[in-house]
Amino acid sequence: MDTLKIKGMSCQHCVGAVKKALEKFPGLSQITVDLLAGQATFTNNGVDRQQLRTAISKIGFEPGE
Ligand SMILES: [Cu+2]
Numbered sequence: 001m002d003t004l005k006i007k008g009m010s011c012q013h014c015v016g017a018v019k020k021a022l023e024k025f026p027g028l029s030q031i032t033v034d035l036l037a038g039q040a041t042f043t044n045n046g047v048d049r050q051q052l053r054t055a056i057s058k059i060g061f062e063p064g065e
Helices: 012-023 049-058
Strands: 002-007 028-034 041-043
Touching: 002 049, 012 028, 012 041, 012 049
Parallel strands: none
Antiparallel strands: 002 041, 028 041
């Protein structure tokens, strides 16, 4: 499993928005987004992490490395 830190999530709506953005990548599966931990966890089958960071930034959150 991979994790990606995400800053700026404050409620379950944020969690839902992040999850939806990540679900658009066919290479990701088993996606969970944890509000308290401020991170997403997923299995990544070949998606460039930079693309994930870009998608998260576009919807207004701040991705970590
Ligand atoms: Cu929110």
